[in-house]
Amino acid sequence: MLPLIDGALAEVGDRYPESLARAARWLGVDRPELRVGAAELVIEARQGTLQRSASAGGRATLRLSDTTLLALLEGERDLVAACRAGDVELRGDVRALARFFEAFRVFLHGCVRVPENEARLGRYRAAVRGGGRHDG
Amino acid sequence: MKPLDPRRLGSLLGSLDFNRAPLGRSPRGTGFKEWLYFGIGAGPIELVVCFATSDGPPDRPVPRVARMLLFVRDARGFRGFVERAAPEHGRLPGGRVGAFVNRNAVHRVGSALELTLDPERAPLKAELRLSVTSLPAPLHQSPRPDAPGMNWLVIPRMTATGWIELDGVRHAVDEAPAYHDHNWGTFDFGHDFTWEWGYGFFETDARWSFVMVRFADAARSRALEQALFLWRDGRPARSLTGSELSVRREGLLRPVRLPKVPGALRLLAPGTATDIPASYAVTGALGHDRLELAFTPEDALQLLIPSEADERITRIHEVTGPVRIAGSIAGERIHQRGRGVFEFLAA
Numbered sequence: 001m002l003p004l005i006d007g008a009l010a011e012v013g014d015r016y017p018e019s020l021a022r023a024a025r026w027l028g029v030d031r032p033e034l035r036v037g038a039a040e041l042v043i044e045a046r047q048g049t050l051q052r053s054a055s056a057g058g059r060a061t062l063r064l065s066d067t068t069l070l071a072l073l074e075g076e077r078d079l080v081a082a083c084r085a086g087d088v089e090l091r092g093d094v095r096a097l098a099r100f101f102e103a104f105r106v107f108l109h110g111c112v113r114v115p116e117n118e119a120r121l122g123r124y125r126a127a128v129r130g131g132g133r134h135d136g
Numbered sequence: 137m138k139p140l141d142p143r144r145l146g147s148l149l150g151s152l153d154f155n156r157a158p159l160g161r162s163p164r165g166t167g168f169k170e171w172l173y174f175g176i177g178a179g180p181i182e183l184v185v186c187f188a189t190s191d192g193p194p195d196r197p198v199p200r201v202a203r204m205l206l207f208v209r210d211a212r213g214f215r216g217f218v219e220r221a222a223p224e225h226g227r228l229p230g231g232r233v234g235a236f237v238n239r240n241a242v243h244r245v246g247s248a249l250e251l252t253l254d255p256e257r258a259p260l261k262a263e264l265r266l267s268v269t270s271l272p273a274p275l276h277q278s279p280r281p282d283a284p285g286m287n288w289l290v291i292p293r294m295t296a297t298g299w300i301e302l303d304g305v306r307h308a309v310d311e312a313p314a315y316h317d318h319n320w321g322t323f324d325f326g327h328d329f330t331w332e333w334g335y336g337f338f339e340t341d342a343r344w345s346f347v348m349v350r351f352a353d354a355a356r357s358r359a360l361e362q363a364l365f366l367w368r369d370g371r372p373a374r375s376l377t378g379s380e381l382s383v384r385r386e387g388l389l390r391p392v393r394l395p396k397v398p399g400a401l402r403l404l405a406p407g408t409a410t411d412i413p414a415s416y417a418v419t420g421a422l423g424h425d426r427l428e429l430a431f432t433p434e435d436a437l438q439l440l441i442p443s444e445a446d447e448r449i450t451r452i453h454e455v456t457g458p459v460r461i462a463g464s465i466a467g468e469r470i471h472q473r474g475r476g477v478f479e480f481l482a483a
Contacts, residue, residue: 022447075399078406105404109447112401115201118220121400 001036001066004124006052008117012110013049019110020049026103030096033057037066043103050107060092060100066128073121137369145268146247150233152272152289153244156320157189157230167191167444170228170320172235172242174251175477176264176296177337178312182209182456182475183262183300185253187235187242189228202226204237205397206258207437207454210302214437214454216397217258249294249316264298266314270345270370279351279360284323284331291316292335292345292367313337315477325450326443326483328354332383332416334431334478336459342472343368346461348418348429350383354483356411359383364420364429366465374465376420376427387414389433389455401440405449412436412453412480420463427463431476434458443483451482 013020024045031044031053044053064072068087071077082088090097111117156170171188186205203220219237220226226237234243239254245265253262270293278285294314300307315335332350350362363377389412396402418429434457441450459476463469 019447072403073400075396075402079403080406106447108400108403109442109449112398112442115220 001039001069001124002041004120005034005041007120008107008111008114009050009052011114011116012107015114016110017049019106023050023103023106023110024048026099026106028099030059030099031055031057032060032062032092032096032100032103035061035063036069050103058092059096061090062097062100063089063091070125070128074125137371140269140271140370142247145271146244148272149244149247149249149268152274153233153291153318155228155230155232155235156287157228159230167324168320168322171318172228173315173317173319174242174249174266175315175335175337176266176300176309176312177314177475177477178296178300178307178309180210181300181302181307182337182477183207183260184454184477185240185251187228187237187240202228202235202237204240204255205439206253206255206260207397207439208258208260208302209435209437209456213393214395214435215258216395216437216439216454217255218398219255219257251298259303260301262298262300264296264300264309264314266294266296266316269293269295269340270367271372273365273367273372275365277349277351277361277363279329284321284329284351286319286321286323288320289318290347290365292347292365293370295340311340313340313474324444325441326445326448328483329360329481330354330356330483331481332478334455334459334476336461336472336474336476338472338474342474344373344461344470344472345370346429348478356385364418364427366427368465368468374422374425374427376422376425380422381418381420384417384419385413385415386417388412389414389436391436394436394438396438396440398440401442401449405438405440405451410436410438410451410453410480411482412455416478424467425463425465427461427465427470429459429461431459431478432457433478448483453480453482455480 027045033042042053042057169190174185176183184207189202206217221237228235242251247268249266251264273290276287295311296314335347345367347365351360366374394408416431420427433455437454439452455478460473462471
């Protein structure tokens with residue numbers, strides 16, 4: 001999952017920097033934490049853009065499996081249904097979680113407009129469904 | 137009536153259906169878009185294929201990317217797929233008739249277009265020869281500066297012959313009704329416009345074909361431009377436009393399921409609520425001519441497009457259902473039933 005996020009952050013930052021700037025404004029000083037399978041990353045707003053943070057996360061944590069993340073990105077599952085089923089775990093301050101979702105919404109809007117992300121998603125799909133390693 | 141000359145139709149295809157594909161980018165803040173649309177009504181299988189290309193914003197290093205959209209509806213309902221190609225593997229070549237996206241392609245052979253579908257991830261393959269059986273009509277619509285300045289070439293009636301393989305089962309297609317249009321223009325999705333547009337699949341011996349198009353503002357409170365084009369025996373016969381038409385949208389379709397393409401955008405546009413009408417009726421009157429078009433939406437798929445004006449999502453609903461045209465044109469009574477394919481865009 002990490003190469004998927006890293007690659008998408010880099011491409012969206014390169015081509016639609018205003019998307020990341022708006023996402024960064026939504027996050028403010030929050031550092032939400034995303035745990036997908038065994039991978040963990042913390043996102044923060046810095047210098048008007050979004051990037052991974054080396055600091056510890058706080059205030060909002062989202063945890064899900066690679067299988068669930070892929071199903072959401074493929075449109076096979078509904079986010080609310082996945083939350084209700086317990087396949088997406090949300091922890092933290094409700095307002096921080098809402099800001100995280102808004103930042104994610106803006107980021108995803110940029111991601112879909114970058115053509116290379118389809119191939120990147122394809123590699124993630126192959127790794128998750130084929131049980132292999134995802135190298136991005 | 138004398139049948140249409142295939143050589144003339146082939147010549148018209150070559151001179152009208154070529155890709156515009158400008159070499160440069162639009163200097164305005166809007167992106168050039170061009171797409172080739174095909175609809176095939178092969179009995180229990182309804183197929184829509186679209187080869188499309190678009191420029192990103194003029195100041196961005198986003199390449200012109202070709203993609204293929206594939207929507208198929210059978211007894212299981214709609215399914216939708218999108219496939220993109222790297223620039224070397226997908227293009228609408230400028231000045232040429234046809235397109236290719238990876239192993240999917242369309243090219244002209246005389247007065248026919250040959251469509252080959254072999255997508256990477258959809259359970260569908262097809263080889264179809266689409267023979268032109270109606271005169272192409274070039275159209276232009278430009279309702280206002282922030283609405284799409286659209287050029288299109290419409291071929292309302294074709295016949296499709298070949299095969300479609302869906303979920304591993306091959307279906308022969310023998311002179312099934314088909315439709316094609318070619319669109320190009322410079323506009324952004326997300327601005328203050330919507331469109332409603334549709335056509336019908338009728339038996340191949342049916343005399344009349346139609347194309348309906350209507351632009352309105354995003355709230356659908358004000359029609360900007362509307363037209364109903366009619367062909368008789370493949371020849372343009374009547375255009376009803378502006379105040380010669382009245383459109384009634386009644387109720388709302390409440391689909392049990394609403395497939396979305398691309399899937400990732402379902403995260404931003406969840407749910408099955410739409411503003412697709414439960415019934416859509418158009419009444420046209422000009423002199424002694426009268427025509428009624430009644431379309432009953434039955435099933436829908438939602439194509440989601442990131443707005444280029446802001447961070448909302450533009451929804452284009454691909455909708456099929458029974459359609460009927462009835463009335464009288466130049467003293468000839470019309471009564472045809474078939475299947476309608478409509479698009480309802482929600483900004």
